[in-house]
Amino acid sequence: MVGFCFLSCEEDGIQTNSYSTYTPIPLPLEIPQLFADNILPPIIPINNPQTVEGVALGRKLFFDPILSADNKQACADCHSPENAFTDSDRFSEGIDGLTGNRNSMPLFNMAWNYDENFFWDGRTFSLEKQALEPVRDPIEMHNTWPNAMLSIQNHADYPTLFLEAFGTSTIDSTLITKALAQFERTLISANSRFDKHLLGQGTLTTSELNGFNIFMDETKGDCFHCHGNANNPLWTDNDFHNNGLDAIVTDIGLGKFTGDPADNGKFKSPSLRNLKFTAPYMHDGRFATLDEVINHYSEGLLNSPTIDPLMKAVNEGGVQLSITDKADLKAFLLSLSDDEFITNPAFQNPN
Amino acid sequence: MKIIKTILFLSLILFVTSCNDDDDKLTNGNITLNFTHNWDGQSISSSEFNTTNLTNANGEIISISKLRHLISNINLVKSNGDITSLSDYVLIDVTNNVTSIEIKDVPLDTYSNMIFTFGFNEEDNIDGEYLDLNSTSWNWPLMLGGGYHFMQFEGKYGATGIENPFAYHMGTARVDIGVFEQNFFEVTLDGFSLTDNTKIEIKMNIAEWFKNPFTWDLKVLNSNLMPNYDAQKMMNQNGKSVFSLGEIIQ
Numbered sequence: 001m002v003g004f005c006f007l008s009c010e011e012d013g014i015q016t017n018s019y020s021t022y023t024p025i026p027l028p029l030e031i032p033q034l035f036a037d038n039i040l041p042p043i044i045p046i047n048n049p050q051t052v053e054g055v056a057l058g059r060k061l062f063f064d065p066i067l068s069a070d071n072k073q074a075c076a077d078c079h080s081p082e083n084a085f086t087d088s089d090r091f092s093e094g095i096d097g098l099t100g101n102r103n104s105m106p107l108f109n110m111a112w113n114y115d116e117n118f119f120w121d122g123r124t125f126s127l128e129k130q131a132l133e134p135v136r137d138p139i140e141m142h143n144t145w146p147n148a149m150l151s152i153q154n155h156a157d158y159p160t161l162f163l164e165a166f167g168t169s170t171i172d173s174t175l176i177t178k179a180l181a182q183f184e185r186t187l188i189s190a191n192s193r194f195d196k197h198l199l200g201q202g203t204l205t206t207s208e209l210n211g212f213n214i215f216m217d218e219t220k221g222d223c224f225h226c227h228g229n230a231n232n233p234l235w236t237d238n239d240f241h242n243n244g245l246d247a248i249v250t251d252i253g254l255g256k257f258t259g260d261p262a263d264n265g266k267f268k269s270p271s272l273r274n275l276k277f278t279a280p281y282m283h284d285g286r287f288a289t290l291d292e293v294i295n296h297y298s299e300g301l302l303n304s305p306t307i308d309p310l311m312k313a314v315n316e317g318g319v320q321l322s323i324t325d326k327a328d329l330k331a332f333l334l335s336l337s338d339d340e341f342i343t344n345p346a347f348q349n350p351n
Numbered sequence: 352m353k354i355i356k357t358i359l360f361l362s363l364i365l366f367v368t369s370c371n372d373d374d375d376k377l378t379n380g381n382i383t384l385n386f387t388h389n390w391d392g393q394s395i396s397s398s399e400f401n402t403t404n405l406t407n408a409n410g411e412i413i414s415i416s417k418l419r420h421l422i423s424n425i426n427l428v429k430s431n432g433d434i435t436s437l438s439d440y441v442l443i444d445v446t447n448n449v450t451s452i453e454i455k456d457v458p459l460d461t462y463s464n465m466i467f468t469f470g471f472n473e474e475d476n477i478d479g480e481y482l483d484l485n486s487t488s489w490n491w492p493l494m495l496g497g498g499y500h501f502m503q504f505e506g507k508y509g510a511t512g513i514e515n516p517f518a519y520h521m522g523t524a525r526v527d528i529g530v531f532e533q534n535f536f537e538v539t540l541d542g543f544s545l546t547d548n549t550k551i552e553i554k555m556n557i558a559e560w561f562k563n564p565f566t567w568d569l570k571v572l573n574s575n576l577m578p579n580y581d582a583q584k585m586m587n588q589n590g591k592s593v594f595s596l597g598e599i600i601q
Contacts (some may be wrong), residue, residue: 038479039486113558114486216492218577225503231479237488262401262416306401309416309505309516311575350475 012028024165029111032150034198034233042111042185048128048178050185053165056350057158058183061176063349066155067134067148070095070142075134075180078104081347084274084338085187090285097283098139101251104283106278107270108189108341113238120267120283122240123257127184131177145173152176189273189341194213197335198230204335211332214325218318221297221319225310226269235273235336240266241308244284244301244318254328255306265306276337294326376481377458378548384425386443387597388418391558392553397446400506406563411430411569413508414519418445418557420502421489423471427462428542435462440471442484465551468537469590470501476523495577496523496531502586504560508569517573519560521590524583532580534587540596552597559593 029042029051061067065074069082077083078092089249091099102120110118110127117123118130132141135148152158152171160167166175194212196202206210216229226243228235240254242265255264267283281287287296298321301307301314313319317347321329341347388395390405395415404412423440437454444450470476478497479485491498502521507514524532543551562566565585576582 038482040482112486213494216494218492219575224490224492225488228488229492231485231490232488305518309507309518309574312516313520315515 022164022167024053024167026050027055028051028155029185030188032188032195032233034190034195035112038231038233039112040114043114043116044111045126045128045183050182051165053161054179055186056177057161057165058181059347059350060161061152061180062183066151067143067176068095069147070144071151072267073141076349078140079107081291081344081349082277082342084189084277084342086278088279090280092140094137094140095142100139102283105270105279106274107184108187108273109186109234110187112234113195115238117238117240117268121253121257122268127181128174128177131180131184132173135173149173149176153308177241184349187341187347189338191340192273192336192338194332194335195233195338198233205331207328207331208335209332210325211328211330213334214321214329215332220321220325222310222312223272226308227272234271236269238268240268241310242266242304242306243269244299244303244307244311244314245286245296247302247304249304249306251284262306265304272333273336274338275333276340279340290330291326294321294329297321298326316341352485368460369563374488377460378547379456380545380549381453381455381457382437382457382545382548383451383453383550384437384441385550385552385597386422387450387552388445388555388557391556395445395557396450397448400446405558407508407569408566409557412510412516413506413569414528415506415557416446417503417505419443419489419500419508420555421470421484421499423468425465425467427457428464429460429468430463435460440475440481442489443489453545456547457545459545459547461542461544465540465542465553465596467538468535469538469594470522471499472535473533476533476535482484491522492577495525498523501535504557508573515569515573517569518576519586520577521583521586522577523577524578524587532584534583536587536591538594540594543596543599546601548601550598550600552599554597555593556595557593560589562589563592564588 062075065071073095078087086104092104116126135143162171163169197204215223226237241328249265252264253265281293287293299317301318303314393590400415421442425437427435441452476498491500500522504519509515524534526532572582
């Protein structure tokens with residue numbers, strides 16, 4: 001309420017064109033208890049603190065096709081709330097109907113990506129810089145930044161919203177990406193059935209608990225070395241590995257970015273949260289179902305020079321899980337999905 | 352459990368402070384601990400990873416792709432038994448070139464030994480206790496006693512083209528389901544005198560992990576070593592000769 005009054009006062013200020021000293025209201029991230037108890041605090045750049053106005057503006061921009069060249073595609077088209085902020089396509093279509101060779105990525109808990117390497121191959125550092133890419137990517141929103149800035153500058157509402165969020169109504173790509181990043185940092189998912197189990201607020205089935213043991217057992221699934229554990233509730237190491245998808249690596253992933261052949265075929269370990277909503281799987285969306293993913297680790301591994309040593313059973317094709325083990329592992333994986341995350345009203349289209 | 356740990360930590364600090372207070376005439380200074388790694392004398396850093404072929408005591412050709420290890424309770428001991436604590440724990444990550452720590456405000460004195468623990472001792476190896484270690488997925492599964500890894504040493508062995516992976520991971524040893532045995536060990540190195548900005552090199556000869564007293568056969572012991580009690584205890588034995596004091600640069 002206080003914020004609202006303050007806002008309306010400011011609007012008077014704008015009419016008289018005086019760049020008054022509107023101070024946006026700080027909006028610290030709501031850090032889930034499991035995260036606070038177990039892992040380091042999130043990364044928030046000093047020059048882009050979270051504010052009520054910044055987050056609201058970022059949310060509006062995220063769902064607004066204004067950033068694309070033909071005014072038809074928003075970030076949310078490929079990063080939709082109902083899919084935990086990815087989409088259900090193998091390769092998403094950009095505005096010209098073109099597709100790339102990478103599967104869209106779900107967006108959540110990104111403020112806890114401590115190394116701040118984004119994309120499947122880690123090629124951009126920081127969420128702010130990442131947000132520059134889709135706008136000018138020829139197979140995505142295929143815009144230019146000068147054009148995107150102009151459209152937003154000429155919009156009826158945006159200049160005021162930028163003034164409120166950043167103290168200036170002169171819009172540029174830096175401020176646009178700052179706002180987007182602020183909204184993206186609020187996309188926090190920590191309320192799965194497994195989370196509730198860890199907090200002592202819910203129970204799991206025997207099958208789910210068995211599945212967790214398979215996940216943690218070096219002689220069975222051995223997934224935890226790359227995909228987190230009960231004390232690392234991100235369910236990813238945010239690091240890059242070759243998990244044995246191909247004998248001949250065509251998309252070299254991290255290797256293209258670092259130039260080190262030892263990195264060829266390495267991609268970021270995705271979080272295993274919200275798999276219920278994020279099919280298809282892997283950097284190229286090659287697996288339509290979780291069963292296919294589990295079969296891959298169980299008997300479908302392919303050797304290549306950079307395969308991770310943790311894919312230790314590669315010469316036998318994989319860790320050879322029994323049918324029950326597979327079913328239990330799948331049940332456990334699905335218990336990491338957070339139904340409230342995808343319906344959270346704060347994350348839906350505000351426009 | 353977290354509260355207990357905090358109290359322990361605080362009392363440790365107080366203890367160190369009181370030791371230091373005794374020596375009024377001493378000045379304090381900053382020192383650096385440099386953890387270097389070698390293979391029987393050949394220097395190993397991340398730039399040798401993946402590409403350099405090394406031969407172990409059993410005659411297998413190996414290459415390294417990952418090496419991280421944990422060292423805790425790093426103390427300097429004087430001949431009269433006084434102890435100065437340098438660090439509670441440090442995760443050395445050779446893969447990512449995190450191999451040195453700077454320590455401020457150390458009494459510039461003559462020490463008869465440097466003593467540290469490889470891994471965590473029982474009191475410190477508390478499951479989930481350290482947020483920085485959790486954040487980097489350093490945890491050791493509860494079914495194996497919980498707490499943290501002491502080492503992750505990974506790579507491949509065998510001739511080019513037909514390599515097999517190995518994952519030499521060390522932590523608490525599981526005797527039987529629900530029965531665990533501590534697996535840390537203490538390392539005592541020679542002493543030295545400190546002046547301001549002294550750099551102390553602590554060397555790990557990685558080849559020793561495969562050598563002494565047990566000649567490690569990677570064809571038999573290459574993976575699934577975490578729940579393998581015998582393998583864990585062999586690592587413990589072999590680990591005792593890997594560290595030595597290197598150069599002291601003043």
